[in-house]
Amino acid sequence: MSLESLDHAARQRDAWQVAAKVPDPEVPCVTVADLGILREVKVDTSGTVTATLTPTYSGCPATAMIEAMVASALHEAGYPTARVETRLSPAWTTDWITDEGRDKLRAYGIAPPVANSPDPDTLFAETRVACPRCESTATEQLAAFGSTPCKAQYRCTQCHEPFDYFKCHRQFS
Amino acid sequence: MASALFNSLVAWADDQLVLGHRLSEWTGKAHVLEEELALANMGLDLIGQARNLYQYAAEVENAGRSEDDLAYLRSERDYRNLLMLERPNTDFAHTMLRQFYYAAFMQRYWQALTGSRDERLAAIAAKAVVELQYHRRHSAEWVIRLGDGTEESAARMTDAVNTLHRYTGEMFDTSADLRALIDDGIATDPHTLRTEWEADVRSVFDRATIAWPEEEPPTQRGGRDGIHTEFLGLLLAEMQSLHRAHPGQTW
Numbered sequence: 001m002s003l004e005s006l007d008h009a010a011r012q013r014d015a016w017q018v019a020a021k022v023p024d025p026e027v028p029c030v031t032v033a034d035l036g037i038l039r040e041v042k043v044d045t046s047g048t049v050t051a052t053l054t055p056t057y058s059g060c061p062a063t064a065m066i067e068a069m070v071a072s073a074l075h076e077a078g079y080p081t082a083r084v085e086t087r088l089s090p091a092w093t094t095d096w097i098t099d100e101g102r103d104k105l106r107a108y109g110i111a112p113p114v115a116n117s118p119d120p121d122t123l124f125a126e127t128r129v130a131c132p133r134c135e136s137t138a139t140e141q142l143a144a145f146g147s148t149p150c151k152a153q154y155r156c157t158q159c160h161e162p163f164d165y166f167k168c169h170r171q172f173s
Numbered sequence: 174m175a176s177a178l179f180n181s182l183v184a185w186a187d188d189q190l191v192l193g194h195r196l197s198e199w200t201g202k203a204h205v206l207e208e209e210l211a212l213a214n215m216g217l218d219l220i221g222q223a224r225n226l227y228q229y230a231a232e233v234e235n236a237g238r239s240e241d242d243l244a245y246l247r248s249e250r251d252y253r254n255l256l257m258l259e260r261p262n263t264d265f266a267h268t269m270l271r272q273f274y275y276a277a278f279m280q281r282y283w284q285a286l287t288g289s290r291d292e293r294l295a296a297i298a299a300k301a302v303v304e305l306q307y308h309r310r311h312s313a314e315w316v317i318r319l320g321d322g323t324e325e326s327a328a329r330m331t332d333a334v335n336t337l338h339r340y341t342g343e344m345f346d347t348s349a350d351l352r353a354l355i356d357d358g359i360a361t362d363p364h365t366l367r368t369e370w371e372a373d374v375r376s377v378f379d380r381a382t383i384a385w386p387e388e389e390p391p392t393q394r395g396g397r398d399g400i401h402t403e404f405l406g407l408l409l410a411e412m413q414s415l416h417r418a419h420p421g422q423t424w
Contacts, residue, residue, distance in 0.1 A: 055221075057217075057218060057300075057304060058221030058224070058301060058304060059193075059217035059218045059219070059220050059222070059224070088293075088296035088299075089295070089299060091299040091303065093303075120306040120307055120310045121309070121310065123313055123314055123317070123377075142207060143207030143210065144211060144310075145207070145210045145214040146210060147210065153207065167307075169303055170303065171299070171302060172306065
């Protein structure tokens with residue numbers, strides 16, 4: 001099936017599906033759509049695709065890589081001109097991670113964000129995180145920051161496995 | 174107005190870049206891997222915020238300069254960062270206290286800027302404020318642990334207060350450029366956040382059993398006018414060396 005045979009709405013859906021499949025280079029079990037950072041994909045009448053992404057963290061080093069990957073996926077799918085735009089507002093929050101994305105994170109060994117985390121303004125408040133392997137909530141934080149800006153390091157005191165926790169990222173106050 | 178906005182964006186960007194660079198200097202040197210990751214992560218947030226601000230500043234200036242030109246091709250006298258942020262890391266207590274002094278202010282300042290009449294600035298602020306929550310929390314917890322820790326850690330935290338406290342006043346200063354933005358509803362007067370900042374710092378000091386300086390030392394200022402301590406030139410020499418040796422080089 002060639003792109004030319006698709007009507008505009010079908011092309012738009014196709015372009016979205018192509019961009020949506022791009023994995024996060026640092027957390028490859030989830031896609032840009034699972035994370036909620038793919039905001040919009042538009043195809044104009046000349047066939048130019050514009051994918052709009054929003055960065056997770058201001059300094060996330062994966063941002064440039066993700067933009068390049070989305071553009072190249074669209075090229076490979078047959079869209080000759082694909083542009084990627086960055087949109088800062090509204091600011092990304094982990095509330096935009098889909099339920100499917102959360103399941104994928106868990107299966108990969110990363111605990112997804114806990115929705116009712118304590119406000120980070122409260123010092124020494126602990127977030128109850130369930131172990132992604134044995135589901136026990138008898139876990140403890142090892143470090144507030146991890147191998148990527150979005151994660152903290154935890155340990156399960158039940159099955160003794162260390163694991164990453166995808167921090168809750170949204171404005172509390 | 175364009176130049177007042179440009180100058181203020183650059184001053185804020187310089188703050189984030191200089192502190193972000195200082196934090197990156199800990200890489201390979203921190204006492205435990207977890208803290209090294211924390212310092213690098215906070216540095217990364219700050220450098221990302223600096224990039225957002227420099228990119229916007231470059232667009233406002235509209236003179237063909239890029240974010241890299243602004244970061245790598247301006248010299249010491251052109252930098253407008255706060256003096257506290259260019260100070261050497263010294264030790265972990267100094268680094269964490271500086272982080273706390275700054276984050277306790279900047280979390281509130283970004284929060285205020287989310288209501289800016291300038292949509293781009295408000296969007297940059299809305300991203301940054303969430304990141305700063307974690308910086309303030311992490312550094313405040315270390316101020317408490319070290320202040321209320323061993324004799325050695327408490328002595329180092331007290332020494333950090335004695336060294337750094339005099340630099341905090343500059344955070345609340347208002348340049349003529351910033352004043353123009355405040356009058357125009359684009360920026361917030363930092364002075365309006367001082368009482369709240371001081372209450373936050375005092376409550377953390379109480380938990381840390383660290384004394385607030387009895388006599389407020391005279392405020393050290395000059396960074397906003399480009400008058401720096403001897404430390405900034407060395408920082409810039411290192412940070413800019415690659416770009417100056419290989420102009421236009423990209424990864």
